[in-house]
Amino acid sequence: MSSRGTSYAALKATATLESWEGLATQARQTKAGEQVLKSWEDRVEGLIPHTDAKVRYFGKDRSKPRVKIYRDQAAWCPYCQKVWLLLEEKQVDYEVEKVPMRSYGDKPREFMALVPRGLLPAMEIDGKVMTESLDIMFTIEGAFPDPDKPMFPASGPLRDRAAKLLSLERQLFGAWCSYLFRPEMPLIGGSERDFTSALQAVDSELAKNTESPFFLPYQHPTIVDMQYVSHVERAVASAMYYKGYDVRKKFAHIDEWLSAYEKLPHYMATKSDYYTHCMDIPPQYGPCFSNDNAEAVRAREDIDPQSAKLPAQWQTSVEPPTPEQLERSEEDYRIEAAMRLTENQQAVTRFCCCAAGGDVGSWARGNPTKCELADPYARPNDDYAAGVNVVLRSIATALLKGDPSPVLSIKASVEKEAKMSGRDLEVIADCICYLRDRVGSPRDLSMPAAKILRAHLAEAVRQRKGYIINGSPPQQEPANRARRPKWRLCFRLDRQTVSAKESLEHLAPKYQHDFFLTVVDPPATGSFRESPPAPFFASRVACHVADLVASRPMIAQLAGRSFEGKALASIGAECMAAGLCAAMLGAKIAFVCERSLEPHVQHNVRLFRRDTLDYTKTKTNVLAVAPCSPGRCGHLEAEVLSEKLQAPSLDMVVLTEVSFARVVGDFGGLVGNRRGEVCRVSGAGDFPRAFSRGEPL
Incomplete structure (x- = not known):
């Protein structure tokens, strides 16, 4: 049953969930559940x-x-x-x-x-x-x-061939590293052409063996195959995710070789899915350079769990399941996923609550060689355990029944059973995100089951937060009854612009991790149950400008390579999100806006001060709102704004051509691009004339 068009009261009435004991009993009594229990027993005894x-x-x-x-x-x-x-x-x-x-x-x-x-x-x-x-x-x-x-091989020409193949594997590994971990510069290496050439050489070597699908003429894989397969597996996943490059589609013999491996149960017990690899590769090897071509964008949308929706799409062309996986029904995978919750619900609940607890993110803070998703020092905050547990029980119910209704009515269930609402719901959603992004395969589940569980977790988050943005302008999400549309903004610093060494030497630890903001638009006219209105403070332009402000190149250009203590003016609706972003990074912000928008900007400022978590440990509450008549902010002098911020002078102004013309006045020619521009204020005086033009970003 869809929540669209369904009243809140009706949803609340349907929010009745079975106990964990009842769910566990149901799962164990299914044929798939019996197989899961048997596999767990065999695992303990060392039989699989x-x-x-x-x-x-x-x-x-x-x-x-x-x-x-x-x-x-x-x-x-x-x-x-x-x-x-x-x-x-x-x-x-x-x-x-x-x-x-x-x-x-x-x-x-x-x-x-x-x-x-x-x-x-x-x-x-x-x-x-x-x-x-x-x-x-x-x-x-x-x-x-x-x-x-x-x-x-013990000796002879076959041993020489095996040694040659081991040498070729190192060449392929080097080409993959250059392609993925360097910007593409054909004159000095790192290009797609070099990667393709290495793959063609490997594909040709596989084609020479007509007796088996492996490298050597044996009916079983050898040390040569094992030396290749672990890195080819990672190259296939990462090339698809970051570059939109389909290795298996381009090279038939490599695909045949991998397919032969995938028929071996012990290989599948070690094989990770694409998402798991694309999260575990950067901490081990370094930041990856991605393309924005259509294939790469589609691949990332398909692989990232943040984009997952119900019904879960686990049979995709981007990461196709094996024939053996297709022989099992989706119900088997749903039960496999459900039993990871029903048999471990207390441990999973506490794990989720780490997102709201102490030392979350402290493991990797300031060190890009450490994995952000690992988080071994995080401590759970059990204050949110009741609400998180209700969400997990709703998801387990949906998985067992094959019906998304319990997930679509999660908000009502939490309010009814855990007696939690308001700000608590956002924190609980963060806790579910924490789990969603850490479901790995094969560690936790098989690939199909992992994708199905991630999709249910993603939908649960979507139901909790209303509209969610993950590093991109907002898209339409399921209905939210609040009169003010809310948008969840995730700021992910660009790790591609500097090396790991540079980031450690020149950027403070707080600038190396994601942080989140909630931006609230002016009240929408009428009800918007069916679809949200177009974003206002979180428009595409606003998100783009905010991303530029939070980018490492921008931070690296600041005095002291930090926003802390800087006084910044944010002009117009398109730059309000950028101002909040800079405030999270330690800047003092004056929001210059049209008078008609003053109450809505003030609402966001109050929300930021009161409810936004201090993800960076540098969040500032020195925020001021300076309203003016449309096109008439010229009377605002730099000293006036800096005085509001208790600063000797303004250090920076953030504006777009649109906000400049609408708020400041008819000086559009001064800002020559529509993408947004950051300009430095040179001193006191008439505000529009007081800054020197900055470099376009």
């Missing part, structure tokens, strides 16, 4: 591969394995994946000790005492410890030889 398995057995012997592997916690490390695949292919019993990668958490002292450099993977075999994935793989092959199933 999984990221959570602590031991793996292939025969009847249950004695302590000779091999102990130290690998990353979430199955994100490509080098750990190579070793894992070899152990599975050779069916060598092994123990697992999970250790965080440097990007995701602190390594235990015990591990650092064993491996002083902290490298992963590490292997302990017969009491000896070693690192380096390729060395580990050859050691395993030597310790557990199988003449009928060689993992690397």
